[in-house]
Amino acid sequence: MERFFSKAQIGGIDIRKVxxxxxxxxxxxxxxxxxxxxxxxxxxxxxxxxxIVDDASHFWSHQIIGFETLFLQLPPHGxxxxxxxxxxxxxxxxxxxxxxxxxxxxxxxxxxxAALACGQNHGPELTAKEAExxxxxxxxxxxxxxxxxxxxxxxxxxxxxxxxKKRRQxxxxxxxxxxxx
Numbered sequence: 804m805e806r807f808f809s810k811a812q813i814g815g816i817d818i819r820k821v822x823x824x825x826x827x828x829x830x831x832x833x834x835x836x837x838x839x840x841x842x843x844x845x846x847x848x849x850x851x852x853x854x855i856v857d858d859a860s861h862f863w864s865h866q867i868i869g870f871e872t873l874f875l876q877l878p879p880h881g882x883x884x885x886x887x888x889x890x891x892x893x894x895x896x897x898x899x900x901x902x903x904x905x906x907x908x909x910x911x912x913x914x915x916x917a918a919l920a921c922g923q924n925h926g927p928e929l930t931a932k933e934a935e936x937x938x939x940x941x942x943x944x945x946x947x948x949x950x951x952x953x954x955x956x957x958x959x960x961x962x963x964x965x966x967x968k969k970r971r972q973x974x975x976x977x978x979x980x981x982x983x984x
Contacts, residue, residue, distance in 0.1 A: 814850040816843075816859070838865040840872040847876050858886040861901045866908035871932060874952065875939055881954045885912075889948045912950055916943045 813830045815822065822832045831850075835842040837859045855877065857869050866885055874883045891909030893899030918926040918937045929937065941955040 808854070811854075812850075814846065814852065816846060818860075838862070838868050840868060843869060843872045844876075847873055851878075852881075853878050854882045854884070856884045856886065861887045861890040862903045863891065863901055863907045863911075864904040867904065867906070867911050870908075870912075870952075871936065874936060874954065877954045879954055879956045880941075883952045883954075884949060885952075886949050888912075888950055912943065912952070915940065919943065 811829070815825070815830065815832045816835060816837050817832060818834065818836055820834055823834065826832050833846050833849075835846070837843060837857075855869075855873055857866060859865060859869065866888075870883060870885065877883060885908060888909050890899065890901040891907035893902065914927045914929070915933060915937050918929055918934070919940050920926070935958075938959040939955055940952055942953040944951040944953070
């Protein structure tokens with residue numbers, strides 16, 4: 804990390820106390836559970852990072868929780884990087900101990916990317932939180948085993964997009980109801 808960010812103040816999170824041994828003048832290590840939003844929010848407030856690298860447990864739920872908790876807090880043009888996304892490609896029955904959630908991080912980020920690509924108009928169903936996140940995404944970059952999500956300068960108009968989507972869903976439901984009569 805130091806090699807790529809030679810002048811940065813680096814704050815790390817680990818659940819193991821032995822990781823404090825890696826601290827140096829520019830590197831701090833906080834001990835805690837990165838799957839706990841309250842802990843992540845406290846650390847974010849303290850460090851206010853512009854780049855986040857998630858190379859933590861690789862559990863699907865932890866990757867999603869970390870991203871949903873921290874991405875919206877990044878400053879404009881902030882970067883959220885998730886490493887080791889290859890853990891998303893094995894199911895639990897295939898011996899993947901990281902498959903602790905119904906949706907892998909890869910599937911999750913793929914849905915957000917599809918919504919981004921179509922302007923949230925004809926893409927996958929999203930929760931209100933996911934729609935808000937997509938409104939803040941500028942770019943999603945993919946590299947071997949890594950995805951980087953770059954935050955926009957300013958969010959797109961989410962409320963009107965959500966309202967528009969709800970109107971389309973209501974029209975579809977009404978059309979089905981009329982067709983059934």
